[in-house]
Amino acid sequence: MIESVTRSQSKSLYQQLRFALINAKRKTKELSQRKLIEEGWLLLFAGFLLGRAIILESVSPFAVAFFASIWMIRRKLSLKVAFAVLAGSLTLHWEHSLFLLSSIFLFCVLAGIFRKTTNQQKWLPVFVFISCIIPRISGSYLAGQMETYQWVLSIVESSLSVILVLIFMQSVPILSPNAVKKDLKNEEIVCMMILLASVLTGMIGWIVLDASVEQVFSRYVVLLLAYIAGAAIGSTVGVVTGLVLSLADVASLYQMSLLAFAGLLGGLLKDGKKIGVGLGLFVATLLIGIYGEGQGAPFRPVMIETGLAIALFFATPDGWIRKMARYIPGTNEHTEEQQQYLQKVRDVTAQRVETFSDMFQALSKSFSRIDGVTPQTQDGKERDYFLSNVTEKTCQSCFKKESCWVHKFDQTYDYMTEIMDEMEKGTFDNKRKLKRDFENHCVKSGKVYETMKNELSFYEANQRLKKQVKESRKFVAEQLRGVSDVMDNFAKEIMKERQIHEQQEQEIVQAIRNLGFEIEKLDIYSLDPGNIDIEMNLSFYDYHGEGSKVIAPALSDILEETVIVDKEEVSPFPNGYGYFTFKSARQYNIQTGVAHAAKGGGLISGDSYLTMELGSGRYALAISDGMGNGERAYMESMETLRLLRQILQSGIDEKVAIKSINSILSLRTTDEIFSTLDLAVIDLHHAGAKFLKIGSTPSFVRRTSDIIKVEAGNLPIGIIKEFDVDVVSEQLKPDDILIMMSDGIFEGPDHIENVDMWLRRKIKSIETNDPQAIADIILEEVVRTKSGEIDDDMTVLVAKLEEHIPKWASFPLHKAQ
Numbered sequence: 001m002i003e004s005v006t007r008s009q010s011k012s013l014y015q016q017l018r019f020a021l022i023n024a025k026r027k028t029k030e031l032s033q034r035k036l037i038e039e040g041w042l043l044l045f046a047g048f049l050l051g052r053a054i055i056l057e058s059v060s061p062f063a064v065a066f067f068a069s070i071w072m073i074r075r076k077l078s079l080k081v082a083f084a085v086l087a088g089s090l091t092l093h094w095e096h097s098l099f100l101l102s103s104i105f106l107f108c109v110l111a112g113i114f115r116k117t118t119n120q121q122k123w124l125p126v127f128v129f130i131s132c133i134i135p136r137i138s139g140s141y142l143a144g145q146m147e148t149y150q151w152v153l154s155i156v157e158s159s160l161s162v163i164l165v166l167i168f169m170q171s172v173p174i175l176s177p178n179a180v181k182k183d184l185k186n187e188e189i190v191c192m193m194i195l196l197a198s199v200l201t202g203m204i205g206w207i208v209l210d211a212s213v214e215q216v217f218s219r220y221v222v223l224l225l226a227y228i229a230g231a232a233i234g235s236t237v238g239v240v241t242g243l244v245l246s247l248a249d250v251a252s253l254y255q256m257s258l259l260a261f262a263g264l265l266g267g268l269l270k271d272g273k274k275i276g277v278g279l280g281l282f283v284a285t286l287l288i289g290i291y292g293e294g295q296g297a298p299f300r301p302v303m304i305e306t307g308l309a310i311a312l313f314f315a316t317p318d319g320w321i322r323k324m325a326r327y328i329p330g331t332n333e334h335t336e337e338q339q340q341y342l343q344k345v346r347d348v349t350a351q352r353v354e355t356f357s358d359m360f361q362a363l364s365k366s367f368s369r370i371d372g373v374t375p376q377t378q379d380g381k382e383r384d385y386f387l388s389n390v391t392e393k394t395c396q397s398c399f400k401k402e403s404c405w406v407h408k409f410d411q412t413y414d415y416m417t418e419i420m421d422e423m424e425k426g427t428f429d430n431k432r433k434l435k436r437d438f439e440n441h442c443v444k445s446g447k448v449y450e451t452m453k454n455e456l457s458f459y460e461a462n463q464r465l466k467k468q469v470k471e472s473r474k475f476v477a478e479q480l481r482g483v484s485d486v487m488d489n490f491a492k493e494i495m496k497e498r499q500i501h502e503q504q505e506q507e508i509v510q511a512i513r514n515l516g517f518e519i520e521k522l523d524i525y526s527l528d529p530g531n532i533d534i535e536m537n538l539s540f541y542d543y544h545g546e547g548s549k550v551i552a553p554a555l556s557d558i559l560e561e562t563v564i565v566d567k568e569e570v571s572p573f574p575n576g577y578g579y580f581t582f583k584s585a586r587q588y589n590i591q592t593g594v595a596h597a598a599k600g601g602g603l604i605s606g607d608s609y610l611t612m613e614l615g616s617g618r619y620a621l622a623i624s625d626g627m628g629n630g631e632r633a634y635m636e637s638m639e640t641l642r643l644l645r646q647i648l649q650s651g652i653d654e655k656v657a658i659k660s661i662n663s664i665l666s667l668r669t670t671d672e673i674f675s676t677l678d679l680a681v682i683d684l685h686h687a688g689a690k691f692l693k694i695g696s697t698p699s700f701v702r703r704t705s706d707i708i709k710v711e712a713g714n715l716p717i718g719i720i721k722e723f724d725v726d727v728v729s730e731q732l733k734p735d736d737i738l739i740m741m742s743d744g745i746f747e748g749p750d751h752i753e754n755v756d757m758w759l760r761r762k763i764k765s766i767e768t769n770d771p772q773a774i775a776d777i778i779l780e781e782v783v784r785t786k787s788g789e790i791d792d793d794m795t796v797l798v799a800k801l802e803e804h805i806p807k808w809a810s811f812p813l814h815k816a817q
Helices: 002-038 041-052 062-073 075-088 093-111 120-142 148-175 186-200 213-229 233-250 254-268 270-294 298-316 317-327 332-368 375-394 401-407 409-425 432-441 445-496 502-514 547-561 628-650 654-668 757-764 773-786
Strands: 519-526 532-541 564-568 576-584 588-599 609-613 618-628 675-683 690-696 699-703 706-710 729-732 736-740 794-803
Touching: 041 062, 041 075, 041 186, 062 075, 062 093, 062 120, 062 186, 062 233, 075 186, 075 502, 093 120, 120 148, 148 186, 148 654, 186 213, 186 401, 186 609, 213 233, 213 254, 213 270, 213 298, 213 317, 233 254, 233 794, 254 270, 270 445, 332 445, 375 409, 409 432, 409 445, 502 519, 502 532, 502 547, 532 547, 547 564, 547 576, 588 609, 588 618, 588 773, 609 794, 618 628, 618 736, 618 794, 628 654, 628 675, 654 675, 654 690, 675 736, 675 794, 699 757, 706 729, 706 757, 736 773, 757 773, 773 794
Parallel strands: none
Antiparallel strands: 519 532, 532 576, 564 576, 588 794, 609 618, 618 675, 675 690, 690 729, 699 706, 699 736, 736 794
């Protein structure tokens, strides 16, 4: 018992200590962030060191540029930074302090005079240039040192200050508490390194254990960046840092080579973790140190500096390094964070779409569920209500009510039900036996007959109304289900995951590299036949359409299916990376032609036509004929096709689309207006065609010497609110020619008894295969049969199915030796 209590107390004490450590760590982090970033102690320390920074023995362009940047970005800290800069300058000599004081004062005067100037940031470099050159020239003049060299040095110092203020303007915001956490560009990294190297310049003269402090921290920074970003950034940081430090101490010019070489070796050895990067600095120090010793530089302090830098690097927590790496493009941490962000956005979007899909699905089910009872039970209740109304008007005042409905209830109910059924069928007058039996049973049979006939009319009207409501609910449920299916498919498209195709991936990468192209990224989402989906990033020195000319044919050869470039985004710069999306090519193309004429040769035809790609390899052709002729018929047919275009492009099924259009047009107005619709949807992958004919004339398919007639019977759109759509399917073949026409063509030829056979003969006799020529010939032949008169709107729409031949054919990669 005592032992268990002791264990629980120990566990509780451990949890308390752990919580206290976590809390202390969090508070320390918050305190350091508040002191260093929000209160600006980090900037004050940087200002102190920049006040000490001098290059070329007498040039000091850093302090004024830094103060100007702080004045523009964090004006509340500008006074404190000015004092920090002056404090740092006092550690050197009073003349330097006097120069900085006069420069800062002159800058403040200029900024105050032009404080109402718009866009002060544009004038900031001018203020800095004047603030530097006037005090420097004035000091030289008073000291009697106005020589050409001094003039040149003053101009160089002022020009460097202008350049540095532009650099610091990009660096200081990164250290701001309100800085947006964004990805750092390479330019921003270089600007930040220049600021850091300038700060390190202020440490020149500080010696610890025979080692220069600025050299220790410069090598530490190079190690850090090489470990995070690799050889390119590491060597760049080494060159920039070494260059700035060598300007302050020309004797240590070889340090620039050491830092650049260390950044390069460290970046190349970054796969060896911290040990590999540290080894890169150690090797660079040995090689460059020998060179430095030959130039008179001691070898021992150089190795001490390297040792201290490696020790600091090893002591840096990995959590800090990973946090820094998230903001540098190209690092694994940055890539992972971007992928997590994109995945989060994708998941949230897909979840919202799925939520809407579920909502529409629930609405569809609610409309589908009309009542909670079975049809038989519902029919029985309605019969009971009907008989109750009849008996209320006939049997309530009858003296035999109790005898019929109490003692002979079953017999009376059966008679009434049978009479009702016979009246519904219209055969009651022929049922003499039933009449005779009921008249013997009921003393008011005539009144019952009359009342039941009157009530039956209301009953039938109520049944028709309920049937219409039921069909309307069913139609709405189908529409909502169609919307739900579209949104559900969209959510699945968003959530598509990268599938694993290791063998094909290796084969594609090897083939592209053999072609001489550099591939950075390859994502294979699908290799299903007819649904290939591949994305890749490729580098081109000078792009001339190699994506469609070379890469796509190579993929076609590997995957044994025609692949085309679906999307490409090419960098405008040499050796830039381009983004390419490759997908399956459609197997067939559609070539169309149309000929139409308005009644009487007018300008406005009541016929309208539509040809459009629906995406996913589908192609739609449609003709709509408005009632009558003229502008009103034109507006009606155009409205039908406009609705058809919008609904089909959303991905809803063709049958649901046509029912939706019919519902909209029939409910939109009380006028008796309607239009026909002849729709053909062709799948360009397998050439399957669906024909939906709503009040339209037949279509014809010419296949070599055969003529295939396609027809279906449906009422025009807008006449009734509910109707079933008959879909006719037909498998087309290459070189098939589809001919669709309005009734002005099909019913137009005069003095011809069998128009069907006449059209078949005319279509078969046309020698050309050009769709436009065929449409023109058919229209001309119909007009000729009318002696040149056009007594109705006429439209002919012709489509030819052709096999797709890619612009660039594939060639065998693996067979060529």
